Amino acid sequence: EVQLVxxxxxxxxxxxxxxxxxxxxxxxFSSYWMHWVRQAPGKGLVWVSRxxxxxxxxxxxxxxxxxxxxxxxxxxxxxxxxxxxxxxxxTAVYYCFSPFGPxxxxxxxxxxxx
Amino acid sequence: xxxxxxxxxxxxxxxxxxxISCTGSSGSxxxxxxxxxxQRPGSxxxxxxxxxxxxxxxxxxxxxxxxxxSSNSASLTISGLKTExxxxxxxxxxxxxxxxxxxxxxxxxxxx
Numbered sequence: 190e191v192q193l194v195x196x197x198x199x200x201x202x203x204x205x206x207x208x209x210x211x212x213x214x215x216x217x218f219s220s221y222w223m224h225w226v227r228q229a230p231g232k233g234l235v236w237v238s239r240x241x242x243x244x245x246x247x248x249x250x251x252x253x254x255x256x257x258x259x260x261x262x263x264x265x266x267x268x269x270x271x272x273x274x275x276x277x278x279x280t281a282v283y284y285c286f287s288p289f290g291p292x293x294x295x296x297x298x299x300x301x302x303x
Numbered sequence: 304x305x306x307x308x309x310x311x312x313x314x315x316x317x318x319x320x321x322x323i324s325c326t327g328s329s330g331s332x333x334x335x336x337x338x339x340x341x342q343r344p345g346s347x348x349x350x351x352x353x354x355x356x357x358x359x360x361x362x363x364x365x366x367x368x369x370x371x372x373s374s375n376s377a378s379l380t381i382s383g384l385k386t387e388x389x390x391x392x393x394x395x396x397x398x399x400x401x402x403x404x405x406x407x408x409x410x411x412x413x414x415x
Binding site for chain 2: 224226233234235236239246248249250251284286288289290291293294295296
């Protein structure tokens with residue numbers, strides 16, 4: 190059974206940092222490009238970042254460029270999103286997914302508030 | 304930057320057919336694959352169409368996707384509507400300029 194399980198969300202103060210993880214199982218993780226997408230409360234899906242299958246190429250939304258870093262460890266079948274300098278507007282549920290799997294995680298909530 | 308535009312909402316009766324459009328802002332929407340996602344309230348999204356017109360296993364053939372290059376748009380068609388199809392639907396593709404992802408704003412489908 191294919192699974193993507195996100196973790197690492199929580200409450201953080203503005204300016205703080207969090208690292209999200211997405212543990213993959215049930216498919217050949219190293220063969221798939223992976224993405225992070227987020228959804229603020231009551232809003233639509235917004236693309237955040239993507240990484241290619243071997244980790245050599247990444248891309249970011251303008252809103253997170255320079256603050257977020259996507260990475261992966263294919264030996265551990267895990268995708269990461271390092272989030273620094275967090276702002277209130279980063280508050281959202283964060284999902285990992287692979288469009289061409291297609292696979293989705295269940296999401297992890299990040300709340301940025303003092 | 305490349306953008307995708309969807310209607311805010313559509314509604315149709317059970318048993319009927321509905322089509323949701325997704326229009327690209329520039330370039331050719333046919334240059335990159337388009338995916339369609341369904342999201343029911345309180346749940347994570349799921350894929351109903353990937354690579355323009357492919358259905359994941361478990362998605363009924365009532366769901367179909369297509370590309371119209373003349374209007375630079377993609378479409379999701381759902382036939383034989385059921386009340387369980389009521390959800391938000393998002394299209395997704397790529398911005399060729401930066402190889403980043405792009406989502407449409409979402410369409411709320413009401414089946415009544």
